[in-house]
Amino acid sequence: MAQRISGLYQLVRVPLIYKGLMFALGADNAIKRYVNEVLEPAPGMKMLDVGCGPANILAYLPALDYTGIDLNEKHVDYARAFYGNRGRFIVGNAANDLGQDEHSFDLINVSALLHHLSDSEAITMFASLKRLLKPNGRIVTFDNVWLPQQRVTVKLINKLDSGLNIRWLGGYLELLNGLDFDVQTRVFHDLLRIPYDHIVMIARNSPRPQSG
Ligand SMILES: C[S@@+](CC[C@H](N)C(=O)[O-])C[C@H]1O[C@@H](n2cnc3c(N)ncnc32)[C@H](O)[C@@H]1O
Numbered sequence: 001m002a003q004r005i006s007g008l009y010q011l012v013r014v015p016l017i018y019k020g021l022m023f024a025l026g027a028d029n030a031i032k033r034y035v036n037e038v039l040e041p042a043p044g045m046k047m048l049d050v051g052c053g054p055a056n057i058l059a060y061l062p063a064l065d066y067t068g069i070d071l072n073e074k075h076v077d078y079a080r081a082f083y084g085n086r087g088r089f090i091v092g093n094a095a096n097d098l099g100q101d102e103h104s105f106d107l108i109n110v111s112a113l114l115h116h117l118s119d120s121e122a123i124t125m126f127a128s129l130k131r132l133l134k135p136n137g138r139i140v141t142f143d144n145v146w147l148p149q150q151r152v153t154v155k156l157i158n159k160l161d162s163g164l165n166i167r168w169l170g171g172y173l174e175l176l177n178g179l180d181f182d183v184q185t186r187v188f189h190d191l192l193r194i195p196y197d198h199i200v201m202i203a204r205n206s207p208r209p210q211s212g
Contacts, residue, residue: 015054015078022056026193033191034111035060038200039140045106048132050094050125051113055079058086067101069094095125098132105132111142114172115163122165122175130179130205138204145169145187145199154197172199180206 035057041047043062049055052068053075066087070076073091080089090097108129114122129139144158146168158166169185176183181203188198 015075019054019056026191027056029193030191030198031057031060033188034142034200038142038186038202039107039109041107046104046134047107047109048094048098048101048105048129050108050110050129051116052076052079052089053112055083055087055089057109057111058083067098067105069098095121095128098128102131103134106134106137108133108137108139109142110139112163113143114141114175115143115161115166117165119165119175126176126179130181133205135205138202139181141172141201141203143167143172143199145172145197147187147197150197151195154195157194157196169199172201176201176203179203182206 035041041061041064044064046065047061047067049057049066049068052070053072055066055068055075055078058066058068058079067090068076068079068087069090069092070079071091071093076089076091083089092098110129117125126139133139144161144163144166146155146158146166169187173183173185182205184202186200186202188200189195191198
């Protein structure tokens with residue numbers, strides 16, 4: 001992963017500190033709006049949460065068939081202890097460790113992850129996620145972004161982020177090239193307590209052309 005992990009940055013790898021920092025910034029409102037306005041999960045759906053962290057999002061989801069996967073064992077242990085009966089929690093790499101789940105997910109959430117991955121890591125991951133998606137399923141991503149005429153404070157926070165691959169809109173879209181998705185994007189400026197910019201991508205399998 002392309003990210004800073006030394007010094008103070010180690011602290012965000014500790015579930016309680018990560019959670020505390022997120023909520024101080026206004027994650028409660030941000031997650032609520034992201035779930036209601038973008039993710040739109042329906043009860044009973046089969047959902048995969050890639051890089052689930054401590055699975056904060058579960059508090060905002062209806063009863064559905066949830067799988068969270070993360071490389072960080074501490075985050076997965078925390079999620080399991082907090083939400084054990086709400087889903088399946090896996091320590092692993094979403095690009096390699098879910099082969100048994102092909103074409104089974106209605107919804108795949110990839111939030112706050114892409115800006116930690118290099119282009120090649122993200123492209124490999126999306127190719128795997130495409131195989132895990134049902135034909136009418138969708139992948140939804142959420143990240144910070146570079147924009148033209150961005151506030152100085154947003155640029156500063158982006159520069160300090162532990163993820164080293166914050167991208168421009170075009171850079172995020174390129175990660176989905178060649179995978180035959182219809183992609184919609186949306187930019188938010190007001191999800192956190194402080195003014196900040198987020199980009200959301202919603203990737204749906206393109207409908208197959210009718211034969212005959
Ligand atoms: C910044 S955290 C985001 C956590 C959570 N999704 C959120 O929005 O708060 C990114 C997480 O992705 C995990 N991660 C990175 N690459 C991964 C991969 N290939 N498969 C599973 N998890 C991954 C990291 O361990 C980290 O916990």
